[in-house]
Amino acid sequence: MKVLKFGGTSVGSAKNIQKVREIVQSQNDNVIVVVSALGGVTDLILEAAQVAATGTDDFGNYLKEIKQRHSTVVSELFNGSGPITYIADELLDELEQILTGITLVGELTPKTLDRIAGIGERISSHVVAQYIPGAIREDAAEFIKTNSNFGKAAVDFDETDQLIKAKFKDFSGVAVVPGFIAKNSRNEFTTLGRGGSDYTSAIIAAALEVEALEIWTDVDGFMTADPRVISKAYTIPELTYSEAMELSHFGAKVIYPPTILPVYQKGIPVHIKNTFKPENEGTLILSSTSDRKDRPIKGISSISRIALLTLQGIGMVGVTGISMRLFTALAKMNVNVILISQASSENSISVAVDEHAVNLAESAIRAEFEKEIASGQVSKIAIENDLSIVAIVGENMKHTTGIAGKLFSTIGRNGINIIAIAQGASELNISWVVKTSELRKTLNVVHESFFLSENVELNVFLMGIGTVGGNLLQQIQKQQQKLLDEKHLKIKLTGIANTKKMIFRREGFDIANVKETLQASEMKSSLQGFVEAMKAMNIYNSVFVDCTASDEVASLYKEILQSNIAVVTANKVAASSAYENYTALKNIAKQKGVKFLFETNVGAGLPIINTLNDLVYSGDRILKIEAVLSGTLNFIFNTISAETPLSKTIQMAKEQGFSEPDPRVDLSGVDVARKILILAREAGYPLEMEDITIERFVPASFFDGSLDDFWKNIPALDDEFETKRKKLEEENKKWRFVARYENGKAQIGLQVVDSKHPFYDLEGSNNLVMYTTERYNEFPMLIKGYGAGASVTAAGVFADLIKVSNI
Ligand SMILES: NC(=O)C1=CN([C@@H]2O[C@H](COP(=O)(O)OP(=O)(O)OC[C@H]3O[C@@H](n4cnc5c(N)ncnc54)[C@H](OP(=O)(O)O)[C@@H]3O)[C@@H](O)[C@H]2O)C=CC1
Ligand SMILES: N[C@@H](CC=O)C(=O)O
Secondary structure: EEEEEOOOOOOHHHHHHHHHHHHOOOOOOEEEEEOOOOOHHHHHHHHHHHHHOOOOOOOOOHHHHHHHHHHHHHHOOOOOOHHHHHHHHHHHHHHHHHHHHHHHHOOHHHHHHHHHHHHOOOOOOHHHHOOOOEEEEEEHHHHEEEOOOOOOEEEEEEHOOOOHHOOOOOOOOOOEEEEEEEEEOOOOOEEEEHHHHHHHHHHHHHHOOEEEEEEEEEEOOOOOOOOOOOOOOOEOOOHHHHHHHHHHOOOOOOOHHHHHHHHHHOOOOOOEEEEOOOOOEEEEEEEEOOOOOOOOEEEEEEEEEEEEEEEEEEOOOOOOHHHHHHHHHHHHHHOEEEEEOOOOOOOEEEEEEHHHHHHHHHHHHHHOOHHHHHHHOOOOEEEEEEEEEEEOOOHHHHHOHHHHHHHHHHHHHHHOOOOOEEEOOOOOOEEEEEEHHHHHHHHHHHHHHHOOOEEEEEEEEOOOOOOHHHHHHHHHHHHHHHHHHOOOEEEEEEEEEEOOEEEEEOOOHHHHHHHHHHHHHHOOOOOOHHHHHHHHOOOOOEEEEEOOHHHHHHHOHHHHHHHOEEEEEOOOOOOOOOHHHHHHHHHHHHHHOOEEEEEHHOOOOOOOHHHHHHHHHHHOEEEEEEEEEEEOOOOOOOOOOOOHHHHHHHEEEEEEEEOOOOOOHHOOOOOHHHHHHHHHOOOOOOHHHHHHEEEOOHHHHHHHOOOOHHHHHHHHHHHHHHHHHHHHOOOEEEEEEEEEEEEOOOEEEEEEOOOOOOOOOOOOOEEEEEEEEEEOOOEEEEEEEOOOOOHHHHHHHHHHHHHHHOO
């Protein structure tokens, strides 16, 4: 024999009741079917009763809706009407009479409420019994006996078990039973608490020691997390009774928590199934499960609207009875304590309670500790509101090391503050308190960390979609699917801005048309607005990508890193700013456990900074750096000819995407100065920009005025450069703009090199870096290749992005 329980949605309409019939008829066994009221009906009854208690007859609208719901279902199932109509009408009349009575006395007692609260179940059980051919209806109130704690009555198991056994002694076929309702010893209606139909089914299943209890509902079973928050949450195939109990207590409303105990005691398997997708596996609840030991966590659950009350004072240390008094005071006021946290110093005790109960709890504690507060033994009763409790649950956590470490480091890395923690010695559950504003992010990071190691999400906020940023978008779009398929890395573009507009989308934009979406946006670009939006979205694994050349954008990094958002930047301004700022950024990144990456600041996509870091971290010492670091300048000196004068080559460098947005930055040597400064710092030398000797080859006057003035004036240098260039050509020599660092000194300037020099053959916009180190001494290490250009730079930024994801 089996017990099948169908919830409110499963019996909520004629169409759904047809599904119930199919499921019941597909059983090859005798079945007892326990039903809830039609979905929403119990709420309507309770609301109608509250309205009636105000002494008005405004409950009429509720009653009308309740009647309408039932008459629609009855007429659709039974083609108009039938005997069931009379039964339903009779029960609905009873409801109306009692509501009228409540109005007259203007008072609603728990006893009266229980008299009507179960009318929905009483009707639905008749409807379902009539609709399933051959089924009989049995009244749960006849055999489930409770005390008189109306609203949530306690079952008298001895009597109930006997009555159930007697009732179903020779039973075969299908019996339909209303859930939720019971009666006390005075034959008055009681109820088993909201969700009590699950409990009814478990009580019957346990008394009859049936083969299985099936709870048919509108979800696929217990999920690894709330699917409304975690789109990737999935059904947990198996849970132990204890795990199911923990998860249901912590907000997973799949099953009414008291349901577990009776079936657990008898070892009856409970199967949670979806009425609307019966082919799905669902969740099986058993004594022990056969799941993977490498998945110690079964599910994550949470409860919101929590307040934390902390009783604090050094006068509490070592004093016995404080906890007992605290909890007794709360119990007396019927305040349910959801979580307790006390440090071994005994200096404070924190209790988490429902936020509606916090004022009551506070006054109870104040009254209890009045004397200690007056004497200063208790210094503070602190209340924190707008909190949530999150819990991870799993029996395999027991004696598995590293779970808490992994959990809290993941949470910390994402900048989420943990307010209180609790873990029992059973190691079945670790619970912690966070601000409700951090709940979504917490659930996401924990779910990703424990369940989705095969898919990592990276949420990208991109500022700047010009030469480099635009190319980056194309590369991500092209590579997105491959990264997902082969590396399980999902790159989501969650925010984007240029100087005019900005847009944000938690689910990510379609990169194919994101530029059009940005252009069409109404949201004006604002730097602080962008940062605030990123912070407010508060998404885990977020990275800010700077593809601008802006000082103002670079000045945002501190706040961004402080918000636990990684920074990847092509913009050289921050890493070449004051040494103090450069180290502060690195330190914040380290302290927050997020990355601050700027590989493209030197040599675009070439691995110049990473290689330097590897050398230094592995114990080598950089003695000398000699390099050609400007793609633009190298391109100019390789392109300049009798036909192509200096001014034309500068334009070409700009058009080909080598130069800075303002090419004067290249021509003035500032770009190269920034690069050698960054390399010296990464090599471990605390240089400032002022320490670099810059020998310019274009007179300073050309950099005064506007960019337009520069373009107008620069052709004036063409003849002079052509004369010098001819001479060089005759001598078989070339110009190279060289940067050097040695012995704490850095300088940059134009150098004439002959054909024997390693820089002589450096073609196009290529860069070349030579590191002379303690290990690479006689023969320095060389890194050479394209040092500028949209695609190689974007590729370098992309590589940094992938590094952030730690795949
Ligand atoms: N080109 C190369 O080879 C290399 C370049 N880099 C670096 O890459 C960075 C980008 O260069 P590049 O792509 O050529 O520059 P572009 O001028 O082509 O693009 C800059 C982008 O940044 C946006 N932008 C500028 N200021 C702001 C601001 N305050 N707020 C929001 N958006 C802003 C611009 O918006 P709008 O379109 O509205 O003006 C534009 O979309 C530079 O720092 C450069 O040094 C690094 C290595 C190599
Ligand atoms: N403008 C720069 C681009 C790379 O940093 C250059 O020309 O090298």
